Amino acid sequence: MRVFQMQRISAIALLFFLTIHMVVTHYPPGHIDFERIIVRMGDPLWKAIDIAFLFFVLMHALTGAYAVLLDWEKVAAYRRPLAIAAVAIGLVAFIYGAATIWAFQPAAQAALP
Amino acid sequence: MYKSTGFISFLARRITGVGLVLYLFIHMWVIGSALGGPAAFDERLAMVQGPLFTFLEVLLLAAVIYHTVDGIRLLIVHYFRVTEYRKSLFYATLATTGILFVAGAIPLLIFMFQEL
Numbered sequence: 001m002r003v004f005q006m007q008r009i010s011a012i013a014l015l016f017f018l019t020i021h022m023v024v025t026h027y028p029p030g031h032i033d034f035e036r037i038i039v040r041m042g043d044p045l046w047k048a049i050d051i052a053f054l055f056f057v058l059m060h061a062l063t064g065a066y067a068v069l070l071d072w073e074k075v076a077a078y079r080r081p082l083a084i085a086a087v088a089i090g091l092v093a094f095i096y097g098a099a100t101i102w103a104f105q106p107a108a109q110a111a112l113p
Numbered sequence: 114m115y116k117s118t119g120f121i122s123f124l125a126r127r128i129t130g131v132g133l134v135l136y137l138f139i140h141m142w143v144i145g146s147a148l149g150g151p152a153a154f155d156e157r158l159a160m161v162q163g164p165l166f167t168f169l170e171v172l173l174l175a176a177v178i179y180h181t182v183d184g185i186r187l188l189i190v191h192y193f194r195v196t197e198y199r200k201s202l203f204y205a206t207l208a209t210t211g212i213l214f215v216a217g218a219i220p221l222l223i224f225m226f227q228e229l
Contacts, residue, residue: 008191011184018181027217029167029224032158034151061134068127093138096145103147 003063010060017053034108041104054097062086118203122183129180136173167225171218178217179210 024040025032040046066086069075075082146157186206189195195202 008188011188015181015185018177022177022217026170027220029170029221031162033155034147038151057137061137064130065134068131093141097141100141100145100147103150108151 003067006059007063007067010056010063013052013056014060017049017056020049021053034104038104038106038108041101042106047101047104050101051098054094054101058090058093058097062090118200122186122203122206125179126183126187129176129183132176133180136176164225164228167221167228171221171225174217174221175210175214178213179206182206182210182213 025037030036041050063086066082069082070079143157143161144154147154183206186202189202190199
């Protein structure tokens with residue numbers, strides 16, 4: 001799959017996922033803490049939605065950054081190492097992000113004072 | 114060339130895009146505190162909340178909305194062969210961004226002043 005195709009597909013997916021994220025998490029604006037987040041994130045379906053969101057947002061961000069860097073003449077010669085770095089960063093960030101989403105367990109809330 | 118709407122939109126898309134990539138990783142680091150438990154999460158979240166951060170969120174909102182609406186414009190140009198309306202579509206992007214930004218920023222600003 002070509003980079004611009006990955007950007008297009010992830011862009012279309014993000015129209016859906018980002019809208020949900022903004023409406024559900026950030027509106028109406030308010031103080032955010034574990035107690036507020038766990039109401040939604042305690043539901044496995046929301047975890048799945050957020051993991052899909054994470055996947056597409058990383059795909060979009062990294063293919064975008066890759067494309068921007070390749071526009072820079074001096075960097076364009078390093079196309080392959082850049083692509084490998086983007087995939088590596090994407091994998092690490094996805095695992096970190098998915099573990100973060102998984103950490104929102106209702107049982108953990110009991111540890112709060 | 115440097116005053117054409119095509120160049121301006123190209124530049125604005127790149128600037129907002131790079132800004133949003135940087136923000137994404139900061140956002141992930143903040144939320145990643147949940148790995149240390151609810152108390153660690155609440156502590157780090159408290160660090161990035163308050164009137165100043167709400168104001169920065171207003172700027173972030175502008176970048177998110179512009180980048181999104183401009184992305185929709187690009188999809189329209191790519192899939193619907195409307196190249197002759199490119200300029201109009203760019204102005205429509207600005208207008209739509211403006212309307213959505215005002216609608217999204219008002220609740221944030223109200224919240225910001227309540228926090229002061």
